[in-house]
Amino acid sequence: MIYPDNFEEKTGFDKIRQIIIDLCISDTGALVAKKMRPFFTYEKIIHQLNITEEYRTLLLLSEKIPTQNYLDLTDTFKEVLLPGTFLETEELGIVRASLETLTALFHFFEPEERAEQYPLLTELSKHLYVSPEIPQELNKLLDEKGQIRSDASETLYEVRQEITKKQRSIDHRIHKIAHEARQQGILKEDTEITIRNGRPVIPVPAAHKRRLKGWIHDESATGQTVYIEPTEIFEVNNEIRELALLERREIVKILTAFTDYLRPFIPELNKAYCHLGEFDFIGAKAKLALQTASIRPIVRRRPVINIRHARHPLLYLSFKKQQRKVVPLTLSLSHKERILVISGPNAGGKSICLKTIGLLQYMLQCGLLIPTNENSEFGIFRHILIDIGDEQSLENDLSTYTSHLQNMKTFLRNADRHTLFLIDEFGTGTEPNLGGAIAEATLEKLNEQKAWGVVTTHYANLKLMSGKHPGIINGAMLFDTHKLQPLFLLETGKPGSSFAFEIARKIGFPNEILKRAETKTGKKQLDFDQQLQQLEIEKKHLTKRQTEVSLADDLLKELIEKYKKRVLELEQKHHQIIAQAHEQAEELIEKANTRIEHTIKEIKEAQAEKEKTKRLRKQLKESASQRIKQNHEALHKLKKRLEEVEETKAKKAPEQKRPKPVTFHVGDYVKLRAQKSIGIITQIRNQKATVEVNTLSIHVDLKSLEPATPPTTTPKQVRLTTSSSGNIVHDLSSKAANFRISIDVRGQRAEEALANLTKYVDDAILLNIPEIKILHGKGNGILRDVIRDYLRSIPEVQRYRNEALELGGDGITVVSLRY
Secondary structure (H helix, E strand, O other), X not given: OEEOOOHXXXXXXXXXXXXXXXXXXXXXXXXXXXXXXOOOOHHHHHHHHHHHHHHHHHHHOOOXXXXXXXXXXXXXXXXXXXXXXXXXXXXXXXXXXXXXXXXXXXXXXXXXHXXXXXXXXXXXHHHHOOOOHHHHHHHHXXXXXXXXXXXXXXHHHHHHHHHHHHHHHHHHHHHHHHHHHHHOOOOOOOOOOEEEOOEEEEEEEHHHHHHOOEEEEEEOOOOOEEEEEXXXXXXXXXXXXXHHHHHHHXXXXXXXXXXXXXXXXXXXXXXXXXXXXXXXXXXXXXXXXXXXXXXOOEEOOOOXXXXXXXXXXXXXXXXXXXXXXXXXXXXXXXXXXOEEEEEOOOOOOXXXXXXXXXXXXXXXXXXXXXXXXXXXXXXXXXEXXXXXXXXXXXXXXXXXXXXXXXXHHHHHHHOOOOEEEEEOOOOOOOOHHHHHHHHHHXXXXXXXXXXXXXXXXXXXXXXXXXXXXXXXXXXXXXXXXXXXXXXXXXXEOOOOOOOHHHHHHHOOOOHHHHHHHHHHHOHHHHOHHHHHHHHHHHXXXXXXXXXXXXXXXXXXXXXXXXXXXXXXXXXXXXXHHHHHHHXXXXXXXXXXXXXXXXXXXXXXXXXXXXXXXXXXXXXXXXXXXXXXXXXXXXXXXXXXXXXXXXXXXXXXXXXXXXXXXXXXXXXXXXXXXXXXXXXXXXXXXXXXXXXEEOOEEEEEEHHHEEXXXXXXXXXXXXXXXXXXXXXXXXXXXXXXXXXOOEEEOOOOOHHHHHHHHHHHHHHHHHXXXXXXXXXXXXXXXXXXXXXXXHHHOOOOEEEEEEOOHHHOHHHEEXXXXXX
């Protein structure tokens, strides 16, 4: 549901639609743009965004896609559906031009490499296929100028030959008559033969019109010149006129026959023209994307708003002409914080912020690329509801406030977890206390319905809702208190001030009046904004602290899992080495037995000759000694390898003996294995315990705990014993704050680059960063190969690839990490 009916006019989308219509090069494309509506399913939105992104890439790479003669003859074909009707010669020329465009577009996407680069456009181009028989037949019928060819039929050829012959005869005769008239002084020397009513005539001065026999067809505006067709050529002209009628009848016969031939193909052609219009529409969307620097953001199936550096497209285009820059908008709403209450000074950007959110969401669901950062995330909403501007109506007897209440009634009736609502100046239009109370109650209900929304307000009670209702957060439009002017920047997490007194002083409002107003307002009211902002800062600090503790807890769990995995690997390796030793020993014994059996056989065959027996015994003894030596060496190596494994295992797990199972209870003092921190169990549920260490609460498995002696230290000393977790949090926070998603190793030697890269990749894995970029440059590719060899050795590296061509190509490696 999109509400109200004039949603597009309210948000400015009607202007976006008109820009797209103007960018279309065909009436069909413009018609598709006029019919554009939002989608509410993930698959359709993604398809439209992807195919528009393909066309945008095509334009960026300056691919010469055919853009001429995007024609639609659907209406023309409707007129010739009945037998006996026919297309005129000019219409056939248009058909031929349109078929050439369809064929050119179809063949444009035929090359394999282009089909791989633009798969969706290639699939669409298949619907442009037209039987090559049609243009072939058309070319047999029409010449290069679009006229019916003389050889289209034998009769037409003969008629045109006769017409040409008679026209030459007339031309010869009339020039001869004009020459004689000049010699007789009837005509001026510069008189030229002309055409009137389709017949050749001679311009004769009115004074001499009786001297030249013929028929007068016309006279000049002044009446001083008459146009005479000489009697000698009159009959021949009549014959040519009759031949022209015969020519027309033959052409109609030819056109009728061709239209009869074409009629069965009309449904196929209409479909092709329809898809050609879609091609045109997609191209117009791509052109708009280039004009507004728009891209395809990340789209989620569930509702989410995570906007990064977004710009209002119409404001961007306007400022672009003025060579000004738009201040970008960044904000994030999640399931925990779904409703944003924006406050701040008038003309500070609250309304444009609201409209930007609504317009970009609507554009996205219409399949348009939007001007934002590629890391921005947008969800899909089934209902987008807005209350912007004044909807008072004399016809319906609606006041401004009544119209707002009607809108709120609709909001409450339709809002759910898939709804996005936008309200500008919430609660205004009536007595502030009453209007503020109704607005607060309405916002509470919308929050209970799990709807998503953004509202702007000056009301203090709405600013205070953030602290009382989970799901609602404050946002402030920043204001430069030194220059006393808005910055048009949104900062979430704190309310904004209206700066009424500051703005009044800036414009030179009488100081006496302002002092009187301050007296009437009272210091308590003047300090309210500062107190509210301080509360928001403290809340933000607490939230940050909770996040840090959660991060440390997750890190601890990850380290425990890695430790368990490593111990298991060492145990498996231990058993593997022992099994390998047994196999090698059995193999040595088997070889020795085989050698002994072979020796015994030789002794028997030699009939126990003493010398040979002695020699064989000596060989057997030497062989046995050698086998024993090899066994000792092998066992020594195996023993050494086992010792190395045990030593490694001992380092990784200094406490191999697991303690006996202990039953824990709420109130027991415990500590984490291999940690010094002591805490107290506050809750046990599903084999997991909540342990409070100083002021921090962490959730761990009971298996990772062991009993501890209650601390005898003072609270200050207890805090000191838990500093290790604080250091972990501080270190992680520092790494997260300073981490950049790209590292530049250009110009570095391979050893230096690998050293820097190793630390960088380790930090990225530790912080669960999904994707990083390595800038190594192109050159001879040596540094790139060294880096990629290193990346292949890291299990956490899922894959890597070259950056997009326009963003650096093979000079940058984009790495995706497992997390």
